[in-house]
Amino acid sequence: MELPLEYFIKLRNLIYERTGIRYEENKIYYIKKRLHQRMEAGGFDRVEDYIRHLKIFDPKGREFQQLINLLTVNETYFFREFSQLQVFAESCLQEVIKNKAQANNRTIKVFCAGCSTGEEPYTLAIILREMIEYYSSWEVLIKAIDIDENVLGAARRGVYDQRSVKDVPPTYLQRYFASPAKGEYVIDQSIKDMVIFEHLNLMDRRALRFEEDYDFVFCRNVLIYFDDISRKQVVDKFYSMLRKGGYIFLGHAESLSRISSAFKIRRVSNHIVYRR
Numbered sequence: 001m002e003l004p005l006e007y008f009i010k011l012r013n014l015i016y017e018r019t020g021i022r023y024e025e026n027k028i029y030y031i032k033k034r035l036h037q038r039m040e041a042g043g044f045d046r047v048e049d050y051i052r053h054l055k056i057f058d059p060k061g062r063e064f065q066q067l068i069n070l071l072t073v074n075e076t077y078f079f080r081e082f083s084q085l086q087v088f089a090e091s092c093l094q095e096v097i098k099n100k101a102q103a104n105n106r107t108i109k110v111f112c113a114g115c116s117t118g119e120e121p122y123t124l125a126i127i128l129r130e131m132i133e134y135y136s137s138w139e140v141l142i143k144a145i146d147i148d149e150n151v152l153g154a155a156r157r158g159v160y161d162q163r164s165v166k167d168v169p170p171t172y173l174q175r176y177f178a179s180p181a182k183g184e185y186v187i188d189q190s191i192k193d194m195v196i197f198e199h200l201n202l203m204d205r206r207a208l209r210f211e212e213d214y215d216f217v218f219c220r221n222v223l224i225y226f227d228d229i230s231r232k233q234v235v236d237k238f239y240s241m242l243r244k245g246g247y248i249f250l251g252h253a254e255s256l257s258r259i260s261s262a263f264k265i266r267r268v269s270n271h272i273v274y275r276r
């Protein structure tokens with residue numbers, strides 16, 4: 001199958017408009033391989049026909065969704081970027097808990113954007129469970145979203161392999177995972193119950209319009225696939241979703257400096273944290 005540059009650009013523009021994900025020209029082979037798979041499945045011979053189908057004859061976006069399921073990069077594992085999670089657990093979370101307890105508001109709400117197969121929101125659930133004193137007197141909700149339908153299925157199942165759990169501290173591995181077979185780790189139901197998974201596109205402002213009052217937004221290793229314009233759009237939305245005093249966590253290589261000046265910046269043990 002040929003993918004002339006002209007059609008690559010049309011396709012990547014369509015993907016960018018709908019998802020915020022930006023593919024540069026060096027990704028042409030990556031796209032081509034997945035495009036080929038979808039064209040074969042749908043019986044398309046010509047790229048231009050497939051693109052026309054996406055634009056005009058796919059009003060509910062079903063085929064577009066299938067393509068996106070193949071294109072997203074879903075790399076993740078439990079307790080990823082451990083030192084950043086330590087800052088969250090030992091500093092930001094403690095401050096939020098203290099302030100909310102003083103205000104007699106015993107709820108903690110976390111939004112986990114680009115949650116992939118669930119390792120990140122379940123990690124956050126374990127941390128909250130461990131770090132909140134008198135946990136049972138608090139109401140904790142973690143909402144985890146992703147644009148890729150396939151990863152959400154895996155997240156809801158909550159069954160993992162050795163690679164996913166390699167960084168889980170042994171005590172937590174024992175406490176929160178069952179291992180019915182060698183190399184298989186099943187997340188505990190009590191942790192599962194803390195997380196709600198939803199299929200949601202971060203560029204869909206309508207779908208996000210009721211999301212508010214969050215204490216924490218985690219969006220780690222997602223915006224690296226966006227350009228500055230779509231990053232800014234999403235980060236502005238996160239700002240409005242956070243309550244005053246709430247925190248946003250991006251991946252360690254991702255900075256807000258070019259994207260937004262709305263957040264207050266704090267340095268906590270070598271990490272920059274951003275607070276509304």
Ligand SMILES: C[S@@+](CC[C@H](N)C(=O)[O-])C[C@H]1O[C@@H](n2cnc3c(N)ncnc32)[C@H](O)[C@@H]1O
Nearest residue numbers: 019072075076114116146147148201202220221
């Ligand atoms: C590399 S994974 C990161 C997983 C996890 N946050 C972590 O840091 O381990 C990026 C995830 O972002 C999701 N994603 C990409 N664009 C998105 C969008 N527009 N809306 C929601 N999720 C998106 C992808 O499907 C993928 O599962």
